Amino acid sequence: MPRRPAAQTAPPTADPFGERLATALPGLSPAGRRIARFLNENRPLSLALSALELAARTGTSDATVVRTVQALGFAGLPELKRDLAAVLAAPPPDPALAMRRTLAEAGEDSDRAVDLAIETQREAVEALTQPEARATLRAAVATLHPARRILVFGLGPSAALARYLSTLLGRAGRATRALDASGIALADQMLDLGAGDALLVLAYGRAYREVVALFAEARRLALPVVLITDSLDRSLARHADVVVPARRGRARRVALHGATLVALEAIALGLAATDGERALASLDRLNDLRAAIAGGRHDVG
Structure with missing residues (x-):
C-alpha cells in the first residue's frame, strides 16, 4: 500500500x-x-x-x-x-533571520533588492502622509516646543538617529542632548533630568530595561514623552503623551529607517518654524563659529 x-x-x-x-x-x-x-x-x-x-x-x-x-x-x-x-x-527575528527572509523576497537579485528597499520605504513614508499620522507629528511638535530642553533617546541603530536629531535641534537653537548609552551607563545620562525637560524616545519591539527605566523616570518627574515606534509594549506606549507611528519596513524583514528619519526631520523643521527667529539666529551663530575656526565662512550644511 x-x-x-x-x-x-x-x-x-x-x-x-x-x-x-x-x-x-x-x-x-x-x-x-x-x-x-x-x-x-x-x-x-x-x-x-x-x-x-x-x-x-x-x-x-x-x-x-x-x-x-x-x-x-x-x-x-x-x-x-x-x-x-x-x-x-512577539520577539523580533534575529538580524540573520530577517535578512534571510528579505533576500528570499528579493530572490537574491540586486536589482530586485534595490527596488524592494525603495518600495518598502515608499510604503512607510506614505503611511506618514495619512491624516492620523500627520496629526501625531503636529502633536509631537506642540508637546516638545514648550520644553526648556529636549532629550532624544535611542539605542543601537537608533542611537545614530538620536544624535542626528539632537544636532538638528541644536542648530535650531534648542537646548538638547542625546541619550544613547546602554546598560548602567544610561544612568549617568539620566542623572540631570528635571522639570522643564521633554523626551523624544525612539523605541521598537520589546520593552528593554533601558526604556522601562527611562519611562519610569519620566513618570516620576512628570516629563512629557513623544514616542517614535511601530511596535512597543502597550503598558509603556500608553504612558507616552504622543505616539508617532513610523514603520521600519515590512514585518519580520530587515529594518529600514527611512520613515523614522522623515518623521524626525519633520518634527525638527516643525520646531524650527515655531520659533523662526531663534532658529535663524542659531544658524548665523554657527556660521560665525565656523568662520572663527576655519578662517573663512562655511555655510551651514
Whole structure:
C-alpha cells in the first residue's frame, strides 16, 4: 500500500494581523477601510484607544468601529486588541533571520533588492502622509516646543538617529542632548533630568530595561514623552503623551529607517518654524563659529 506523502505545514505568516486586515479590506465600506488602515498603521496607539476614541481619530462612529472589527473576524474590540498585543509582543527575528527572509523576497537579485528597499520605504513614508499620522507629528511638535530642553533617546541603530536629531535641534537653537548609552551607563545620562525637560524616545519591539527605566523616570518627574515606534509594549506606549507611528519596513524583514528619519526631520523643521527667529539666529551663530575656526565662512550644511 503506497504511503501518503507527509502533510506540509505552511510556515507562519510574517505579519498575521496585517495580512488579515489586507484580506478583509476590499469588502469593507470606505469608513471601514479608514478604520482598518488606522489600526494597521497605528498599532501601539490603537491598543490604548476605546471604540469612541478610534471613531474620533478616523472620522467615523463608535458603531462603525464595532461593525468593522466584527467584519475583520473578531468578536469585538477586546479580542482584536488581544490579537494585536500578541503580534506586538512577539520577539523580533534575529538580524540573520530577517535578512534571510528579505533576500528570499528579493530572490537574491540586486536589482530586485534595490527596488524592494525603495518600495518598502515608499510604503512607510506614505503611511506618514495619512491624516492620523500627520496629526501625531503636529502633536509631537506642540508637546516638545514648550520644553526648556529636549532629550532624544535611542539605542543601537537608533542611537545614530538620536544624535542626528539632537544636532538638528541644536542648530535650531534648542537646548538638547542625546541619550544613547546602554546598560548602567544610561544612568549617568539620566542623572540631570528635571522639570522643564521633554523626551523624544525612539523605541521598537520589546520593552528593554533601558526604556522601562527611562519611562519610569519620566513618570516620576512628570516629563512629557513623544514616542517614535511601530511596535512597543502597550503598558509603556500608553504612558507616552504622543505616539508617532513610523514603520521600519515590512514585518519580520530587515529594518529600514527611512520613515523614522522623515518623521524626525519633520518634527525638527516643525520646531524650527515655531520659533523662526531663534532658529535663524542659531544658524548665523554657527556660521560665525565656523568662520572663527576655519578662517573663512562655511555655510551651514
